[in-house]
Amino acid sequence: MSDILAVFRRELSGYFATPIAYVFLIIFVMLSGLFTFYVGNLYERGIADLQPFFIYVPWLFLVLVPAIAMRLWSEERRTGTIELLLTLPSATWAAVGGKWLAGLVFVAVALACTVPLWITVNYLGEPDNGVIAVSYLGALALAGVYLAIGGCMSALTSNQVIAFVLGVAACFIFVTAGTPIVLDGLREIAPEPVVEAMAALSAITHYDGLQRGLIDLPAVVWTLSMTAFWLFATGVTVELKKGA
Amino acid sequence: MAALLELKGLVKRFQSFTAVNGISLSVPAGEVLGFLGPNGAGKSTTMKMATGFLEPDEGSAFICGIDVHTDPREARRQLGYLPEGAPAYGEMPVHSFLKFCAAMRGLSGSEGRAAIDKAVGRTELGGVLEQPIETMSKGFKRRVGLAQAILHEPPVLILDEPTDGLDPNQKHQVRELISDMAKGRAIVISTHILEEVDAVCTRAVIIDRGRIVADGTADQLRKLAPGKAKSLDEAFRAVTAGEAAGNAQEAANV
Incomplete structure (x- = not known):
């Protein structure tokens, strides 16, 4: 347990040791504001809620979370520190978990920076704060899944740019899998169970419920199993690729 | 033997x-x-x-x-191991890096501090503890790698x-x-x-x-x-x- 914590601390302070963290936070907050007020028309809608913000979160995260995840393992491989890390008396999964947790806390900090939006809608009207709280939780859970996927892609290569592109592509598949375009197209060529399975794997399907303040079992199972699967895949990838 | x-x-x-x-x-x-x-x-x-x-x-x-x-x-x-090229986390100051290695080995608190002090003394890194590793010369980097390897007296x-x-x-x-x-x-x-x-x-x-x-x-x-x-x-x-x-x-x- 102390090794997970050590990796977590090192990784989190690593974000803030370079300007990356601040650049990321500023861009995230700016984009959140832009989407909420201009694209999402928060004022014009005349409804005091944060739907205009949360509806764009999966797409904002699609680009920003792989950017957080890309360095997790590829940096270790590029600089050779992976050899140091994996010969310390600690299990690989502790490093996998510690790194993922550091990314998650970083995203949580980014989300916390959008709290002024929450305050704004409370000033403007009487939103359902329970729904907003669940939406934040859903956004964080989604980031956790993206981070696990992005981390796995980062373990595949020692090049951060490639890790980023792979991360975006892989996350994109899981986001769009549930959209009507993909599902309708799939319905033409595949039987209904396949279409349903595809929809069940999609981030959007589960995220939609959370956005409306609904924590249902499938969403919880999806989040936990996707995160666990991709973290496991990361561990396997790290072990397989470490000698290369 | x-x-x-x-x-x-x-x-x-x-x-x-x-x-x-x-x-x-x-x-x-x-x-x-x-x-x-x-x-x-x-x-x-x-x-x-x-x-x-x-x-x-x-x-x-x-x-x-x-x-x-x-x-x-x-x-x-x-085991204490110095990998080829003495890799280390470049953005970290020497002291934080050694603290991380100690923590990974379960050495924390006063035990960890004592181990770090001893390794730092042996490798003569006392003057550069707050310096980020990437800014240091090759010789210093190698010594940081050595300090990490001998930290726990393996x-x-x-x-x-x-x-x-x-x-x-x-x-x-x-x-x-x-x-x-x-x-x-x-x-x-x-x-x-x-x-x-x-x-x-x-x-x-x-x-x-x-x-x-x-x-x-x-x-x-x-x-x-x-x-x-x-x-x-x-x-x-x-x-x-x-x-x-x-x-x-x-x-x-x-």
């Missing part, structure tokens, strides 16, 4: 290329073993298998009698090219450190600097194309030299084929 480090028939293949081809070694306490060989002979690959970083295709490695592959965590507790030390790229003063300092640490420990250092053998090693092994071709004290190795001048250089050249000869032979085999 039981060997602290024992390698039994290690083999490692990369696709069709056999990097390490049946290396067995045993290093008892008090011995500083020089691991010599031309570039690409399999030194680093052997060390990576000894530390458990790479899985051997055949054979096994034991640290203090613990199998590196069946109980890696326990084996690594007994009975087995594996150091991959500990003096590579250091100036003569720094080399001297690192060799003194290794000699100081030798008592009661098994130390393996890889190098292609032959003078290192006389300077610190009690025994040397020369490997070539994945096999051990010579094993003995510096004086015993000198006797392998063909000419009148019994130098380590001559002996080294006599027992290792060298890259050109190796390639020629490979070509002939094809």
